[in-house]
Amino acid sequence: MTPLSRRELLRSAVLAGLALPVASACATPAGDGGTSSAPAAGATSAANPLGLAEDRPLEIWIFDGGFGDAYAKDIHEPLLKAKYPKLEIKHNATQEIAKTLQPRFAGGNPPEFINNSGANAMDFGALVQDGQLADLTPLYDAPSWDDPTVKVRDTIDPAAIELGSYDGTPYVMNYVNTVWGIWYSQKLFDDNGWRPPKTWEEFTALCEEIKKAGEMAPFTYAGRHPYYIYEAILTLAAKIGGKDVLKNIDNLEDGAWTAEPVKQAAGAFAEIGAKYLMQGTAGLDHVQTQTAQNKGQVAMLPCGSWLENEQKDTTPADFGYAMFALPGFTSSDAMPYGTLHVQPGEEYVVSARSANPRAGMEYMRAMLSKDGAGDFMELVSTLTVVKGAGEGRELKPGLRSAAKALLVAGDNAVWFLFRKWYAELHDEVAAASGQLMNGKLTVDEWAERAQKKAEAIKNDSSVKKFKR
Amino acid sequence: MRHGRTRFAVGFLVLPVTLYVVYVIAPYAQAFSIALTNWRGVNASPQFVGLENFRRLLEDTVFWKAVGHNLLLLVLLPVLTIVIALFFAFLLNAGGRGGTGGVWGSRFYRVVFFFPQVLAIAVIAVLFQQVFRPDRSGMLNAPLIAMGFEPIGFLSDTDIALWSILGVLVWQAVGFYVVLFSAGIASIPRELFEAAAIDGAGGPPMFFRITLPLLWDTIQVGWVYLGIIALDVFAIVWVMTPEQGGPDYSTTVMAAEIYRNAFEYSRFGYASAMGVVLFFFTIGFAALALRLSRRERIEF
Numbered sequence: 084m085t086p087l088s089r090r091e092l093l094r095s096a097v098l099a100g101l102a103l104p105v106a107s108a109c110a111t112p113a114g115d116g117g118t119s120s121a122p123a124a125g126a127t128s129a130a131n132p133l134g135l136a137e138d139r140p141l142e143i144w145i146f147d148g149g150f151g152d153a154y155a156k157d158i159h160e161p162l163l164k165a166k167y168p169k170l171e172i173k174h175n176a177t178q179e180i181a182k183t184l185q186p187r188f189a190g191g192n193p194p195e196f197i198n199n200s201g202a203n204a205m206d207f208g209a210l211v212q213d214g215q216l217a218d219l220t221p222l223y224d225a226p227s228w229d230d231p232t233v234k235v236r237d238t239i240d241p242a243a244i245e246l247g248s249y250d251g252t253p254y255v256m257n258y259v260n261t262v263w264g265i266w267y268s269q270k271l272f273d274d275n276g277w278r279p280p281k282t283w284e285e286f287t288a289l290c291e292e293i294k295k296a297g298e299m300a301p302f303t304y305a306g307r308h309p310y311y312i313y314e315a316i317l318t319l320a321a322k323i324g325g326k327d328v329l330k331n332i333d334n335l336e337d338g339a340w341t342a343e344p345v346k347q348a349a350g351a352f353a354e355i356g357a358k359y360l361m362q363g364t365a366g367l368d369h370v371q372t373q374t375a376q377n378k379g380q381v382a383m384l385p386c387g388s389w390l391e392n393e394q395k396d397t398t399p400a401d402f403g404y405a406m407f408a409l410p411g412f413t414s415s416d417a418m419p420y421g422t423l424h425v426q427p428g429e430e431y432v433v434s435a436r437s438a439n440p441r442a443g444m445e446y447m448r449a450m451l452s453k454d455g456a457g458d459f460m461e462l463v464s465t466l467t468v469v470k471g472a473g474e475g476r477e478l479k480p481g482l483r484s485a486a487k488a489l490l491v492a493g494d495n496a497v498w499f500l501f502r503k504w505y506a507e508l509h510d511e512v513a514a515a516s517g518q519l520m521n522g523k524l525t526v527d528e529w530a531e532r533a534q535k536k537a538e539a540i541k542n543d544s545s546v547k548k549f550k551r
Numbered sequence: 552m553r554h555g556r557t558r559f560a561v562g563f564l565v566l567p568v569t570l571y572v573v574y575v576i577a578p579y580a581q582a583f584s585i586a587l588t589n590w591r592g593v594n595a596s597p598q599f600v601g602l603e604n605f606r607r608l609l610e611d612t613v614f615w616k617a618v619g620h621n622l623l624l625l626v627l628l629p630v631l632t633i634v635i636a637l638f639f640a641f642l643l644n645a646g647g648r649g650g651t652g653g654v655w656g657s658r659f660y661r662v663v664f665f666f667p668q669v670l671a672i673a674v675i676a677v678l679f680q681q682v683f684r685p686d687r688s689g690m691l692n693a694p695l696i697a698m699g700f701e702p703i704g705f706l707s708d709t710d711i712a713l714w715s716i717l718g719v720l721v722w723q724a725v726g727f728y729v730v731l732f733s734a735g736i737a738s739i740p741r742e743l744f745e746a747a748a749i750d751g752a753g754g755p756p757m758f759f760r761i762t763l764p765l766l767w768d769t770i771q772v773g774w775v776y777l778g779i780i781a782l783d784v785f786a787i788v789w790v791m792t793p794e795q796g797g798p799d800y801s802t803t804v805m806a807a808e809i810y811r812n813a814f815e816y817s818r819f820g821y822a823s824a825m826g827v828v829l830f831f832f833t834i835g836f837a838a839l840a841l842r843l844s845r846r847e848r849i850e851f
Contacts, residue, residue, distance in 0.1 A: 188593045205817070208817075213591070213593045215593055306793070307707070308793070362686070362696075363684075363689075367686065375686070510811075513794060517799060521708075523709065545821070
């Protein structure tokens with residue numbers, strides 16, 4: 084045998100490299116869907132309506148974000164454990180949902196219950212497309228935790244079920260109800276004799292007044308996360324043009340973004356951006372701008388109802404968080420004053436191919452009980468989708484203000500879903516909105532960019548489309 | 552005898568080559584096949600779509616923006632870093648009086664310059680987020696605001712953000728190359744400097760006629776390293792910039808787009824196609840670097 088030359092060695096290494104992927108453990112999944120079939124439900128009974136199997140463990144993954152994971156450990160898990168003492172509950176918390184759990188889905192052994200939330204959540208569209216999520220219809224048709232004569236479906240906000248549905252099938256349970264608005268300090272407004280504006284003229288007049296006083300900037304938003312501002316733009320657009328404006332956007336309709344109400348709303352906020360924005364807004368994130376508000380450097384900012392809880396460590400005791408709905412733009416707005424962006428959110432799913440999916444659903448049923456939701460509401464200071472969960476409980480001022488706004492809004496609630504359905508469109512609109520507020524894009528350019536992206540997604544065969 | 556040598560060589564190589572093949576070559580090869588599918592990361596049977604991903608990539612303005620940023624960094628990062636590092640290394644080693652020693656305090660500077668190299672990249676990114684803050688808490692903007700100027704949006708102005716990234720990268724890299732070049736200069740025989748000094752050569756001629764030619768090999772190595780860094784830059788961009796590669800994609804790089812498409816849009820097929828393009832950029836750069844470094848060495 085001749086000695087192996089360097090060249091020969093390299094050549095054989097390359098050949099081995101080409102041959103090996105066939106044999107080696109693959110990063111790609113097994114070619115034929117070698118997935119285990121979904122385990123059947125156990126025996127159902129009045130006490131165990133979903134047929135949870137007590138002999139198999141329930142693995143729970145909570146997103147350790149703004150709400151922490153104490154609510155699961157201290158409220159919901161004990162609630163379920165009290166009913167099923169033999170059930171083993173494996174509690175986990177992470178901030179990296181996708182990185183931690185995506186491999187488990189690809190590997191065919193996903194955990195039962197997942198709080199798929201946060202910036203690193205898994206793509207719902209991809210999960211649904213691949214049949215990874217359990218159909219939650221049995222849960223919603225089951226008797227409620229508190230009253231066996233009432234179905235779970237009837238104890239919660241119907242929007243929560245609608246928003247968690249993909250092509251009519253409910254796969255995702257939305258637990259938290261979030262309302263958006265413009266937030267201010269009640270104390271600051273009282274001290275200065277300012278009142279929440281009801282029309283756009285009043286709003287700009289208030290901004291002007293605050294600017295002239297020179298004590299603080301009138302308005303800011305989380306500049307590093309322009310979602311905070313395009314949320315307000317789209318809510319105003321819906322108020323001007325009606326609910327269909329957002330529906331068209333979600334359905335990727337032609338010309339949805341270039342429609343007149345959308346442009347009007349974008350123009351209105353672009354003007355605020357040009358005249359009344361706090362210095363340096365574009366470079367600050369949500370915590371920095373919100374802290375600036377706590378310090379009295381800025382009067383108003385758009386945010387969701389998680390704000391009070393998020394800022395609890397930096398808020399002065401007498402700050403008095405309060406919010407108002409977006410002011411009316413013209414007298415001919417399609418929707419009345421008080422129209423709110425209401426979005427059931429904080430998503431929870433049960434994996435269809437896990438070992439004990441019914442236990443995951445039973446856990447959801449416990450979460451949707453009056454006690455489960457009420458305790459959660461007090462602990463993390465947020466609204467839930469469970470009707471009347473906050474009754475008779477002590478709420479903080481910001482939460483009380485949000486709850487009141489929700490009551491006033493009634494049916495005039497609007498929402499959009501493309502952020503969840505098409506992450507790409509969300510990123511593009513966010514990027515463009517930041518530039519709109521900085522004055523680097525005109526309203527027309529902004530609308531065209533969003534429209535172009537929507538069309539690109541519409542024409543992309545690999546992306547599953549959703550309708551509402 | 553010969554047989555024994557082969558066995559000896561194979562025995563040594565079998566483990567590293569196996570590991571390399573399984574964990575480096577095989578995933579690369581798989582990326583090529585995934586790039587031809589519309590795999591979304593969780594599906595058991597990806598659908599074959601041929602060159603569809605590459606066709607779409609051609610029209611992806613964000614990706615080509617990212618390519619442009621990488622190429623800009625590929626040119627500027629090595630040049631700036633090497634020029635600055637050479638300047639410092641020369642001052643530290645041969646910049647003193649008489650041209651034979653370093654400037655006063657060079658031992659101290661040598662340690663200080665190396666500090667950034669010790670910090671993790673994520674730490675540097677978070678650190679500079681604070682340095683660049685556009686309000687009174689920002690190290691650079693606070694004096695500007697105090698003097699009554701508008702704060703500069705180092706990371707929030709689309710025209711400036713990429714230059715801020717470049718600044719951070721250079722800041723981070725210079726220290727290492729100061730040390731590398733210092734070692735190179737230290738290995739140049741002292742007599743050459745002394746002879747030049749006797750002949751009346753000042754600082755600049757000494758640098759360009761003696762230090763630079765004799766350091767050429769080391770500089771080439773530095774250029775290749777920095778080029779590889781410039782093709783990555785993912786961590787700094789992802790941690791430091793708003794909208795991860797923003798604002799408005801003004802700082803995004805290829806690696807960031809791959810990550811975004813794979814792990815945020817769950818478009819693993821498309822992201823793999825980007826990876827394939829990056830692969831060819833890297834191969835191209837490596838070939839270019841090897842080609843240019845084929846040059847006669849100066850023996851001393």
